[in-house]
Each structure stands twice: as C-alpha cells, then as structure tokens.
Amino acid sequence: MSREKREIVIPSQLLGDTNSNKAGRGTFIEKGKIYSDRMGLLSKKSDYINVIPLKGRYEPIEKDFIIGIIEEPLSSSWLVDINAPYPALLHTNEVPWDVEFGETDKYLNRGDSIMAKILEVGLEKNIQITLKDHNLYKIRGGYITNIEPSKVPRLIGKKGSMITLLKKYTKSRIIVGKNGRIWINGDNDNILKALQVIKKIENESIYYGLTDRIEELLKKDSKDVQ
Amino acid sequence: MEQDIKFIDDDGKRLDGRKYDELREIKIEAGVLHRAEGSCYLEWGSNKVVAAVYGPREAIPRHSQNPLKAIVRARYNMAAFSVDDRKRPGPDRRSREISKVISEALEKVILTEKFPRAAIEVNIEVLEAEAGTRCAGLTAAGVALADAGIPMKDIPVACAAGKIGSKDDYGKKIGGNIVLDLGKQEDNFGDADLPIAISPRNGEILLLQMDGHLTLDEFDNALNLAIKGCNIISKIQKEALLQKYQVDMEVD
Numbered sequence: 062m063s064r065e066k067r068e069i070v071i072p073s074q075l076l077g078d079t080n081s082n083k084a085g086r087g088t089f090i091e092k093g094k095i096y097s098d099r100m101g102l103l104s105k106k107s108d109y110i111n112v113i114p115l116k117g118r119y120e121p122i123e124k125d126f127i128i129g130i131i132e133e134p135l136s137s138s139w140l141v142d143i144n145a146p147y148p149a150l151l152h153t154n155e156v157p158w159d160v161e162f163g164e165t166d167k168y169l170n171r172g173d174s175i176m177a178k179i180l181e182v183g184l185e186k187n188i189q190i191t192l193k194d195h196n197l198y199k200i201r202g203g204y205i206t207n208i209e210p211s212k213v214p215r216l217i218g219k220k221g222s223m224i225t226l227l228k229k230y231t232k233s234r235i236i237v238g239k240n241g242r243i244w245i246n247g248d249n250d251n252i253l254k255a256l257q258v259i260k261k262i263e264n265e266s267i268y269y270g271l272t273d274r275i276e277e278l279l280k281k282d283s284k285d286v287q
Numbered sequence: 288m289e290q291d292i293k294f295i296d297d298d299g300k301r302l303d304g305r306k307y308d309e310l311r312e313i314k315i316e317a318g319v320l321h322r323a324e325g326s327c328y329l330e331w332g333s334n335k336v337v338a339a340v341y342g343p344r345e346a347i348p349r350h351s352q353n354p355l356k357a358i359v360r361a362r363y364n365m366a367a368f369s370v371d372d373r374k375r376p377g378p379d380r381r382s383r384e385i386s387k388v389i390s391e392a393l394e395k396v397i398l399t400e401k402f403p404r405a406a407i408e409v410n411i412e413v414l415e416a417e418a419g420t421r422c423a424g425l426t427a428a429g430v431a432l433a434d435a436g437i438p439m440k441d442i443p444v445a446c447a448a449g450k451i452g453s454k455d456d457y458g459k460k461i462g463g464n465i466v467l468d469l470g471k472q473e474d475n476f477g478d479a480d481l482p483i484a485i486s487p488r489n490g491e492i493l494l495l496q497m498d499g500h501l502t503l504d505e506f507d508n509a510l511n512l513a514i515k516g517c518n519i520i521s522k523i524q525k526e527a528l529l530q531k532y533q534v535d536m537e538v539d
Contacts, residue, residue: 069529
C-alpha cells in the first residue's frame with residue numbers, strides 16, 4: 062500500500078518568495094520571503110502557500126459549530142470552555158430559555174456540555190457563543206472525545222466522505238465540533254469502535270488515501286461482527 | 288580559589304577530550320509529556336533538562352494581561368538533586384534572573400500579537416546540571432514551543448563560549464584559550480563564560496550574558512564561536528522535531 066505522506070514543515074522554514082506565491086495561513090513574510098510560522102503540513106492551493114498546523118489550540122471563527130463545556134455559571138451568563146485560548150461567554154439572551162437573573166445554574170451548571178455556535182469574536186478575542194439556532198442544545202447522554210482541532214477537516218473528509226463512512230459502519234450518531242470535540246452516541250461497542258477509528262484517523266492524518274484505507278478497515282470489522 | 292588544573296593538554300585536547308571548538312554530546316527528544324501542549328527532553332553532556340509548554344490560555348491574574356499581545360512566562364527551576372550538594376528548592380536570585388532572560392528571549396520569536404490577553408507558560412526543569420543549563424533550558428524550550436504548535440518566527444537556540452587557562456602552571460598570566468561550550472570544571476575555574484541565544488534564521492541575538500572578563504578581540508572571537516555552536520545545535524533541534532512525526536508514522 063502506498064504510504065505517501067504530506068511534507069512536514071517546521072517554524073522558520075523557507076517556503077517561497079512573494080513574487081511567485083502568496084502567503085496563506087500559518088506563514089509570515091520577511092524581506093519578500095515566505096516562511097512557515099509553525100509545525101505543520103505544507104499545502105499549496107493556487108498561488109497560496111498554507112501551513113496546516115499539526116497541533117495547537119482552536120482558533121475561534123464566527124459561525125463555527127462547536128461543543129462547549131460549562132466552566133462557571135455567572136449571574137446573567139455562563140463561561141464556557143471551547144478549547145480556545147480564552148473561555149467563551151454565553152449570555153442569557155442567547156439561550157432558548159427564559160432565565161431569571163441569578164438563576165443561571167438551574168439551566169446549565171458546571172460540567173454540562175452544549176452544542177453551540179460562535180456568535181462573535183471581538184478585537185481582543187472576546188468570544189461570544191449562542192444556543193439560539195436550530196440543532197443547538199444541551200447535550201444529554203453520549204460520549205465526548207477530543208482530537209486536535211486542526212485535524213477536524215480530515216475527520217470530516219471531502220464533502221463529508223469520512224464522517225459518513227464512520228456513521229454508516231458504526232451505526233452511531235456522531236457530531237463533530239470545529240473545536241476538536243466530538244460527540245458520539247450509540248451502543249457501547251459501537252462507541253468504542255468509533256473512538257478507535259477516530260484515533261487512527263488522527264494519527265494517520267498526514268497520509269494520502271486515508272479514507273479508502275479506513276473504509277477497508279471498517280468493512281472488515283463489520284464482517285467479523287455480523 | 289587556587290587553580291592548578293591544566294585546561295588544555297599538549298595535544299590541544301581539553302579536560303574531557305574535546306577540541307577547542309567541539310560541543311558536548313547533545314540528544315533532543317520532542318513531545319515526551321502528554322499532559323502538556325508541547326514538551327521536550329534534552330541531554331547536553333550531563334545536563335538533563337525537561338521543558339513543557341502550556342497555553343496560550345487566558346493570563347491570570349487579570350492585571351498581568353496585555354490587551355495587544357500574549358505574555359510569555361518562562362520558569363527555570365533546578366531540581367534539589369540536580370547538583371552535588373542538595374540545592375535548596377524554590378526560586379532564588381539566580382533562577383529568577385534566568386527565568387527573566389529566557390522569557391524575554393522567547394518573547395522575541397513567538398508571534399505574541401496573535402493571542403491578545405493570553406499567557407504562554409514555559410516550564411524548564413533542570414534534572415541534572417553540569418554547566419550551561421541556561422543554554423540547555425532555552426534550547427529545550429524552543430523545541431517544546433514548536434512542538435506545542437505555537438506560531439513563532441524561529442526556533443531559538445542557545446550555546447556558550449568562554450575563556451579558559453589564562454594562567455600557566457606557576458600562576459603567571461598567559462593568553463588563555465577561547466573555547467566552545469564550557470564543561471563543569473572549565474566553567475567553575477575558567478576565566479570567562481559567554482552564553483548567547485540566537486534566532487538561527489537571521490542570526491539575531493536574543494540573549495547575551497557575560498561572566499568574567501574578555502578583551503574586545505576575545506569577545507568577538509567567543510561570540511563567533513558561540514554562533515557557530517548555535518547553528519550546529521539548531522540542526523539537531525530541527526531533526527528532533529521531524530523525528531517525532533517520523534516515529535508517529537511507524538505506529539500501527
């Protein structure tokens with residue numbers, strides 16, 4: 062099996078110059094030369110040179126779907142851990158319930174998990190999130206696991222190919238937050254299987270043709286089960 | 288302090304058999320700790336250092352936050368068992384100074400403006416010390432930061448040069464030799480120590496300290512030698528970072 066892998070770059074590695082290329086994400090320019098600013102995978106799309114990080118915290122972007130864990134209920138808001146450098150603020154105006162002042166802990170308490178959307182990211186990186194949209198709610202039951210936020214696109218695959226596969230063969234409900242948190246619900250055995258495969262995808266994300274190999278693996282496993 | 292050590296023998300070899308421009312053996316491993324965001328274990332001669340990076344996360348206490356950029360907090364600490372006589376644990380004058388200069392060196396390479404109000408914490412733990420721990424600590428911190436995926440302009444690297452043997456067997460003053468990477472004896476009984484840290488991409492100096500006396504010529508000489516050492520170590524750092532993902536691939 063071909064195990065061709067993407068090129069790994071390290072910070073300060075020279076990637077090209079500004080005459081023939083444009084500096085994309087994960088790069089910086091100095092004296093007309095483009096350098097990588099972090100450990101990551103090199104990706105060139107049209108003229109742009111991007112570095113996809115291998116590791117690192119989630120960088121919040123407006124309208125991202127995320128899974129958050131309540132850190133602390135305040136009198137008219139909640140502080141929510143969303144795996145970003147800063148906790149996010151969930152105001153009582155942004156929840157579907159009618160919350161009295163000082164009674165926030167009746168609705169969401171420390172340790173509760175929510176599916177939420179990023180409402181706004183301020184200039185000083187003040188993050189506000191909301192529960193007021195369809196499919197956003199407090200999570201009851203299921204299992205939450207974490208992967209590197211930079212590997213979420215790989216887990217979803219091209220047009221959702223990977224995640225559809227995973228859902229089909231493990232017969233479980235899987236919801237992926239952009240911040241690297243994944244909620245899984247189903248039979249215990251299926252959850253375990255899904256967790257195993259997710260770990261494998263995360264570890265081998267630097268190879269090409271991963272979706273095909275994961276499909277093979279899942280097919281083989283499901284034959285054994287039946 | 289009476290010195291009757293002969294630092295350089297007739298073949299031009301130093302106490303531990305190195306040449307004047309030779310480094311001690313260096314081994315670097317990235318990503319050794321799982322709880323930290325990034326980490327590094329480094330062996331440099333008998334120095335053993337672990338560095339761990341946490342964050343970026345919101346800086347606490349709040350008044351320490353900078354609304355425009357992240358703050359870098361390096362903490363250099365020597366273990367009680369790291370030296371011959373037990374070192375009294377806790378921060379002292381020396382380790383606070385080293386923490387400060389390392390923080391400032393790291394601040395120069397990290398793209399702090401990407402994380403306003405945040406703190407990036409770097410813990411450097413010296414498990415075993417044998418001269419040149421600040422260089423070892425900073426070198427390890429550079430690898431740990433890159434391993435943590437923190438955006439930075441360069442991987443900082445540090446190395447020392449110094450002067451030894453300026454007195455002959457009878458205590459008379461002679462020229463002395465500029466050598467790279469002082470060992471324990473050379474550091475304790477030598478004449479000068481010049482640790483520097485550079486950003487190897489453009490040669491910018493991030494840290495420069497000097498203990499002892501050097502003439503201007505000797506200083507230039509030592510600086511160039513130390514920069515040469517830094518560039519060698521920089522290669523080892525980069526190999527260590529790539530090695531981590533090389534090994535990850537072999538797994539299952």
